[in-house]
Amino acid sequence: MQVIVLGGGLMGSSAAFFLARRGASVTLIDTGAIGAGATVASFGNIRRTGRNLEQLPLAHRARALWAEAERLLGRDVEFRATGHLRLIFDADGLADMRAYAEAARPRGLDLEELDAETLRRRFPGVGAAIAASFSPQDGSANPRLVGPAFAEAAARLGARVLPHTAVTGIAATDAGFAVDTSRGTLSAEVLLNCAGARGKEIAARFDEEVPLTIHGPQMGVTEPLPHRILPVVGMWSRDHGAYLRQVERGNVVFGGGVERVPVAPETGLARADPARLPAQLRKVVRLLPALRDVTVIRQWSGSEGYVADMLPVMGRSHTTPGLFHAFGFCGHGFQLGPGVGDAMAELILSGRCETPLAPFDIGRFAA
Structure with missing residues (x-):
């Protein structure tokens, strides 16, 4: 065919x-x-x-x-099953996580609930969350x-x-x-x-x-830092939750936290909005306070279709x-x-x- x-x-x-x-x-x-x-x-x-x-x-x-990606493709695309950690900062987030975990369990996804003490013991340095969910088999790729x-x-x-x-x-x-x-x-x-x-x-x-409408994510990356963050880190939030991960060369990639940027339909080009960066970084720092004094070296966006x-x-x-x-x-x-x-x-x-x-x-x- x-x-x-x-x-x-x-x-x-x-x-x-x-x-x-x-x-x-x-x-x-x-x-x-x-x-x-x-x-x-x-x-x-x-x-x-x-x-x-x-x-x-x-x-x-x-x-x-x-x-199986490396075996199938014959090259490393940097898939790493480092886990997905999602922080919870309020009662609404905790309720949403528990409801989702209960609904997802019979569909083959088991989320581990971490209380505040366990979270800080296993993942020192994260923000002042009241709890978190952890999915150990998830992760990231390049x-x-x-x-x-x-x-x-x-x-x-x-x-x-x-x-x-x-x-x-x-x-x-x-x-x-x-x-x-x-x-x-x-x-x-x-x-x-x-x-x-x-x-x-x-x-x-x-x-x-x-x-379908077209919008762009607001993405950014920091200077290289010592590699200390293994899982992808996000948050349970009813508004715009931020997320971050550290790549093996040390840079911290982050996104979310603010509205997606508009995209010109005639060109399909999307540009990150520097004016939104301060609000975005406030949420990123909430996830990981040690990033407060780190330099952001680049922002970007891209065209995504939303149904x-x-x-x-x-x-x-x-x-x-x-x-x-x-x-x-x-x-x-x-x-x-x-x-x-x-x-x-x-x-x-x-x-x-x-x-x-x-x-x-x-x-x-x-x-």
């Missing part, structure tokens, strides 16, 4: 890899560099804690694949490495990878699809829409409207045979990436998927 994958972020590149691994003839197209969109702007969080419960089966599938690693591994399996390729037209044909590009017209039986924030535009070409119900679009088109979608991951897609690629490859090539995808079906917007 011939498949064209539109979008070379983590979703598209992993789909290209798993499709090629299952024997499909794959062409992966991106208008920019592979993995240079929302993927590279990501925090790199491999987090199941707090995720929408309907996403947990997909998140478990993805977590198993993250553990967003700058993983998209290109999947694409390179797909190419070794025979996939054609076309970065910096403009798409000027897409049409359904009797044989499948014709995609007009700056490299000529490409054809395939199947078209997989992994175009991220631009996925809405491709779906609309086939009369499928998705209520109105905060669930992604995944599965078959309802209007066009051979068209499939996997986009709109609402800023929470990095952990899901390998699971999305594997699930879509299974669905496209076998007609079924062992992971339930019905909650993400594009047909939910038809009314």
